[in-house]
Amino acid sequence: MRDFLWGAGDVALLGFGDELRDALGIDPVDMNSTAYTAGEITGSVALLATGVGGGIRAAGAAARGLEFSHFIPARMGGARSIWNGNFVSTATHALSDPFRYRFMPRSWKAANPMPNRASQLWTRTPNTAKGTAAGAGAAGTGLANAGC
């Protein structure tokens, strides 16, 4: 059980579990045990799931005052799904989508120039994708560094 928990913990600590154990004077763990490996896998899945879950939460849901901002536009067949966009405020939508921006009042546009295209693309990128990538990156880093 101890090896399993440290396997999961080492992944979550991105491979710095060894250093933590040394610093706290904790006995070493058996990194070759099946329990440690099972812990690593569990830790990786948990990190990935945390990233996906965080992304889904950040993508939002339909609500009053929010609009769905597509990454791949509906006119190009993009689905209205949180895997293809986010629920955002009108201002955020307009400032990340030139097609939405056109329909804003001129007085609003005069106070709010469009950001550059890189920023627009980043804002339009589904938060689910960002969360999944962050979770996968953390899990990969943890797996690569744990057990060393």
Added chain:
Amino acid sequence: MRGVNMKFLQSITSLLRKGAPGFSVLEAALLDEVERHLDVDRADRLRRRIESINLVQRLDGGREVNAYALKNGKPAFEEATRLIAEDDERKLATFSFIGANQISYEGTAWLVNGQLFSLEFNNPTEHALDDRPTDVKLSICI
């Protein structure tokens, strides 16, 4: 190889740019025409506003052209370049012309906060930006 690198560099910089630093030949010629139709005081105010523009954003293939005088990264409106007292959106002028591509255009110059803010066209101008318009007809709306 060098050409490919240049294209790559240009596409990266276009991703990071907010727009152009000034008006195109076409837009500048139309604004000159607007200026020519205004009284001396307003023409001078419009000229100063045009000279203060440091960001031009073209949307929808150049059908919509928005102009900003940015100061510290924020849009600024100087009272000295105000043409009318009202802050609402107001038409400054309507115009028509023939582009170098022989397409006929109609459009409107708009004021916001009493100052020049945008030009809007009924057709895309992105392929006519470097050419002077011909047969310009213009009427002032303020």
